[in-house]
Amino acid sequence: MIEWLAMGGYGKFVWPAYAIWLVVIVYNYVSAKADEKKYKHELIKRLRLK
Amino acid sequence: MGFALICFISGLIGGLVLAPADYQQGDSFRIIYIHVPAAWMSLFIYTFMAINAAILLIWRVKISEIIIRSSAILGASFTFLALATGSIWGKPMWGTWWVWDARLTSELILLFLYLGFIALQSAFEDRRIAAKTGAVLVLVGVVNIPIIKYSVEWWSTLHQPASISKLDAPSIHIDMLIPLLLMAIACKAYFFSVMLIRCRREILAYESNTAWVKETLIRNGDHT
Numbered sequence: 001m002i003e004w005l006a007m008g009g010y011g012k013f014v015w016p017a018y019a020i021w022l023v024v025i026v027y028n029y030v031s032a033k034a035d036e037k038k039y040k041h042e043l044i045k046r047l048r049l050k
Numbered sequence: 051m052g053f054a055l056i057c058f059i060s061g062l063i064g065g066l067v068l069a070p071a072d073y074q075q076g077d078s079f080r081i082i083y084i085h086v087p088a089a090w091m092s093l094f095i096y097t098f099m100a101i102n103a104a105i106l107l108i109w110r111v112k113i114s115e116i117i118i119r120s121s122a123i124l125g126a127s128f129t130f131l132a133l134a135t136g137s138i139w140g141k142p143m144w145g146t147w148w149v150w151d152a153r154l155t156s157e158l159i160l161l162f163l164y165l166g167f168i169a170l171q172s173a174f175e176d177r178r179i180a181a182k183t184g185a186v187l188v189l190v191g192v193v194n195i196p197i198i199k200y201s202v203e204w205w206s207t208l209h210q211p212a213s214i215s216k217l218d219a220p221s222i223h224i225d226m227l228i229p230l231l232l233m234a235i236a237c238k239a240y241f242f243s244v245m246l247i248r249c250r251r252e253i254l255a256y257e258s259n260t261a262w263v264k265e266t267l268i269r270n271g272d273h274t
Contacts, residue, residue, distance in 0.1 A: 004067070007077035010142055014080055017138040018066075021084040024127050025240065029051070032244050036251040043258055044267060 051243040057236030064229030072226075081139040083229055087237040089132035092160055093195055095125035095241065099167075100192040103185035113249075115181040116256070118188065119171060120248035124241055126164035133157055144208060152201035153209035156194055163191040177256075 007014045065083035072079035099118050106114040136154070137147045148154065167184045174180035197204075202211045222230075257263045 007080065008071060010076055010078035013078055013138050013142050017081045017135045018084060020134050020138075021088070021131055024131055028124060028127055029240075029244055029247075032247040032251070036247055036254075039251050039254055040267065043254060043263070046258075047264060047267065 051240070054236050054239035054243055057232050057239060061229045061232035061236055064232060069226045069229055070223075075143060078139060078142050079226075081135050083233050085132060085135040085139060086230060087234045088128045088135060089157070090234060091237045091241060092125060092129035092132050092157065093198060094238070095121050095128060096160060096163070096188070096192070096195060099125065099188050100195075103188040106181065106185045107189070112256070115178070115185075116249050116252040117245070118167075118185060119181060120245045120252055121241075122164055122167050122171070122184075123248075124244055126161060126168060128237070128241075129157065129161040129164055133161060149208050151207045151209055152205040153198065153207050156198040156201050159194055160191075160198060163187070163194065166191075 005011055005015075061083060065080055069080070071077045099121050102114040102117045102121075105111050106118065133154070136157075140149075141147050167187055170184045170187060171180045174183065201207060202209055254263060
């Protein structure tokens, strides 16, 4: 396991690259979902006021 | 999104665990499983946006406007990922984080084109004018796509030429190729899933005053 994590001495390059990738991929999905939900709530609020 | 997730997990297991280390690059080559699909996506999304920009300007199809706007942030993200992961791979392999090589520079220009489009969308109050101006920018910038693609052939660059071509047999081993293709499929499925979520939100914004939006919100129980 430790050997695998070390990635033949390239772990300090491989894992940060994957971490950046994961953050961007997850962020894009979560923010799109959250934005849609937030906008729906705003619309519903507007409908109620009318 | 479920399909994308399955492909991502399979691709990552294949790329990080099952694929053998490269005989020259060692385990650092495993960065290609995120770098190459990100670079492919950066070109694919821009081309997809350009097609929709042409449809918008010629036939004035409203959904194309929504698609372009929803795709831009994803295109910018994949371009950023291609540049960032490529830079991290470049340090141990080339001995530098960055070189002003034709491939890297043209990819950086692509990132600026995406950012320019996003900036334009918030620069105009009228969404239709913003979309049309953005569409023109996307069409002008499409000239950069063949430059990125063929930069490694046209100029002497530090960046290696393509290992996978549509016409020739791939120059990488099948055990390394399968996870790469899985990651590419996953990225494409992910892009369409997230783009459709963004499109839904944009459609709601465009049609917020129509009866069908109100009915849909009520029917889905979102009014409670």
